Amino acid sequence: MTYRNEARAAQRRARAELASGDESRIKYAALELREAMEALTYDRAAAYKNELPPIAYETWQPRKVMELLLEIDPNADKDSSLALGIEETPGVPASVMHSIGSEKVLNLKQLKKHYDALGNFLHVPTLKQSTAGPIDHAKRRERCEQISKFIDDVLKSPVWNSTLGIFAETECEICGETIRKRIPHGAEKLSAKCFGCKATYTVTDAGAGRTHWQLDMVDVSCANPNCHNVTHILHHELKEGSTWTCRDCGGRNRISLGVAFTPVAESEPSP
Ligand SMILES: [Zn+2]
Numbered sequence: 001m002t003y004r005n006e007a008r009a010a011q012r013r014a015r016a017e018l019a020s021g022d023e024s025r026i027k028y029a030a031l032e033l034r035e036a037m038e039a040l041t042y043d044r045a046a047a048y049k050n051e052l053p054p055i056a057y058e059t060w061q062p063r064k065v066m067e068l069l070l071e072i073d074p075n076a077d078k079d080s081s082l083a084l085g086i087e088e089t090p091g092v093p094a095s096v097m098h099s100i101g102s103e104k105v106l107n108l109k110q111l112k113k114h115y116d117a118l119g120n121f122l123h124v125p126t127l128k129q130s131t132a133g134p135i136d137h138a139k140r141r142e143r144c145e146q147i148s149k150f151i152d153d154v155l156k157s158p159v160w161n162s163t164l165g166i167f168a169e170t171e172c173e174i175c176g177e178t179i180r181k182r183i184p185h186g187a188e189k190l191s192a193k194c195f196g197c198k199a200t201y202t203v204t205d206a207g208a209g210r211t212h213w214q215l216d217m218v219d220v221s222c223a224n225p226n227c228h229n230v231t232h233i234l235h236h237e238l239k240e241g242s243t244w245t246c247r248d249c250g251g252r253n254r255i256s257l258g259v260a261f262t263p264v265a266e267s268e269p270s271p
């Protein structure tokens with residue numbers, strides 16, 4: 001089964017439902033359009049099969065799958081165009097490029113905008129919704145038409161799922177999970193996240209096709225006024241409720257919400 005074919009079939013069925021003109025069948029069009037959106041997102045994910053973390057295989061909501069893809073490649077949901085040229089000097093981009101075509105991608109914005117909205121069409125109006133008046137079938141139809149048009153454009157792209165690029169990878173220092181990140185051309189500094197333990201890294205270009213991965217840490221002082229120990233905690237753990245035991249005084253520190261006060265005399269600029 002190819003997801004792209006699934007998307008095509010669902011799109012065809014949605015079109016037929018809309019063409020019937022029967023307002024009670026709009027919900028079936030909505031259902032098919034949701035399927036098409038799911039299939040297109042999984043199709044996109046399949047293009048990253050070597051980079052996908054195992055968690056992506058357990059995720060089904062298209063929006064979440066797309067968010068995972070964007071974590072690996074910030075361009076995963078961006079339209080692109082592909083062009084080829086022959087380099088006259090090795091390493092120097094060719095002066096003449098021939099366009100192969102452009103790709104339109106079902107992006108996160110469209111998914112967020114439409115996927116859940118279509119879900120509403122599948123249910124009986126809630127008590128609150130029913131007080132707002134009868135279902136506006138014309139509006140629902142228009143929305144389905146709009147989404148169908150967008151899906152059509154995606155399916156008509158002459159090139160698709162081109163994920164050309166350089167992917168850097170490392171083993172997480174904390175949990176050992178492999179972390180992959182696409183390095184866009186010319187990027188010097190990027191942020192990457194481990195799907196295993198949520199630790200974040202700053203990835204920098206180290207030249208000659210190599211990358212340097214630095215775990216994001218923060219220095220925090222022990223809150224015991226008689227202790228001067230400074231500990232390093234993971235950046236993503238710098239949040240309310242995180243605790244650690246001080247290595248020097250043995251006391252426990254906990255990050256909690258607080259109010260810092262500065263008396264008026266101290267905050268005034270000195271004459
Ligand atoms: Zn990790």
Ligand SMILES: [Zn+2]
Pocket residue numbers: 222223224227228229246247248249250251
């Ligand atoms: Zn201490």
